[in-house]
Amino acid sequence: MSGERLGFKRMVVGLPQNLADKAAMDIAADLAERLQIDFFVAFMADTTLHELAEMSGARELRALDLSWQAIDLVQIARDVEQASGRARGRFTETVEARAINAKFDVMSAVNISSLIRADDIVAIIEPAHPGEAISRQFTALFQAAFAAAGAVLIVPRRVIRASGPVVAEASASDDPSIAAALKIAAALKERLIVVAAAGTRLPTDLLAQAEKLGVAIEHIASNSPALPLAAAAAPLRERLRVVPRHLLIDDTLRMFSSLRGVPLLVLEPSRVKPAPD
Numbered sequence: 001m002s003g004e005r006l007g008f009k010r011m012v013v014g015l016p017q018n019l020a021d022k023a024a025m026d027i028a029a030d031l032a033e034r035l036q037i038d039f040f041v042a043f044m045a046d047t048t049l050h051e052l053a054e055m056s057g058a059r060e061l062r063a064l065d066l067s068w069q070a071i072d073l074v075q076i077a078r079d080v081e082q083a084s085g086r087a088r089g090r091f092t093e094t095v096e097a098r099a100i101n102a103k104f105d106v107m108s109a110v111n112i113s114s115l116i117r118a119d120d121i122v123a124i125i126e127p128a129h130p131g132e133a134i135s136r137q138f139t140a141l142f143q144a145a146f147a148a149a150g151a152v153l154i155v156p157r158r159v160i161r162a163s164g165p166v167v168a169e170a171s172a173s174d175d176p177s178i179a180a181a182l183k184i185a186a187a188l189k190e191r192l193i194v195v196a197a198a199g200t201r202l203p204t205d206l207l208a209q210a211e212k213l214g215v216a217i218e219h220i221a222s223n224s225p226a227l228p229l230a231a232a233a234a235p236l237r238e239r240l241r242v243v244p245r246h247l248l249i250d251d252t253l254r255m256f257s258s259l260r261g262v263p264l265l266v267l268e269p270s271r272v273k274p275a276p277d
Contacts, residue, residue, distance in 0.1 A: 006183055007272035008150060010038040013123040014112060014141040015087050016132060022090055024155045027263055028123035029094045029102075031153065031240075034187040037121070039095060039102040043087040044109040044137045045080050109137040113144040118271040123153040126256050133252060142252065146245075150272035153265050160261030164239040165191045165218075169247060173200045176269035181242035182210055182217070184265070191216040193236055198222070238262055244269065 011032035013025060025041075032039040084106050095102040107115070116122055122145035127133045145152045166188060168181035178194055185192040192210065194202060198221035210217040220236075245268045248255065255264075 006180055007119055008037050008121050009119045010040050011123060012120045013041045015041060015043045016137045023159055024125045025094050027155050027159055028153060029098060033098050033100045039100050041091045041104045043084045043106045045106060109140040112140050116144050116148045118150050120149045121151040121153055122149040123155055125155045126157045128157060151265055151267050153263060155263050156259040156261050158261055161239055164237045165193045167193045167195060167236055167238040167241045169241060169243040170196045173202055175244055177242050177244045177267045180267055182215060185215050186213040194219045195222050240265060
């Protein structure tokens with residue numbers, strides 16, 4: 001199964017200076033490898049302190065001795081270099097045993113929007129601390145991903161399982177997220193569970209394609225119109241949820257809390273034209 005069949009060419013991972021768990025990066029790399037798309041990791045350096053240091057009278061509070069001192073640009077540069085080195089090392093560990101075209105780069109968070117394309121899947125890893133969710137690095141990545149990418153992969157800090165069905169949450173039987181989830185399930189060699197409103201009938205051509213791909217497909221009815229639809233059903237023990245953008249809640253913190261250890265792939269079908277099978 002190729003990512004080109006889904007219309008995607010790259011998996012882009014934005015890493016903040018506080019590194020996320022390696023398991024979360026492995027999830028993104030694994031999906032990229034299964035979909036046969038490029039894997040691009042961008043370490044986002046925080047330029048905020050450099051800008052503050054250029055302001056007259058700017059000071060930093062040292063936590064150890066509770067004293068104020070001038071911002072040390074040399075030390076900041078050294079810290080960024082060390083953090084990017086650790087990130088590069090983690091990237092190397094992630095890709096060295098994978099059959100994947102991979103690249104690592106260091107860039108400013110303010111330039112992240114110029115990197116993202118419509119045929120990207122952008123992976124956003126849950127911040128380790130709530131305060132990181134309001135940092136320039138995180139907000140720039142989050143906003144750019146949802147503004148430009150064809151899909152956004154939301155990865156929880158702790159992923160609870162590496163196998164299990166793919167769950168597609170949809171509001172109608174013709175929702176493009178179902179067809180995309182089917183191809184992803186085929187790539188992962190997992191079965192597909194479609195969670196949709198009661199009375200929804202899956203199209204016959206979708207069922208035929210599932211049979212052709214060797215994917216077992218199941219339909220579960222839900223009366224809930226909001227994300228996560230799967231929460232209204234019995235525990236599904238899924239490894240990945242796929243949901244269209246219009247079903248996603250806008251509250252960032254609630255979105256992360258709703259993951260329950262399961263990665264969430266948010267699709268914006270209007271931005272990506274699927275290639276023919």
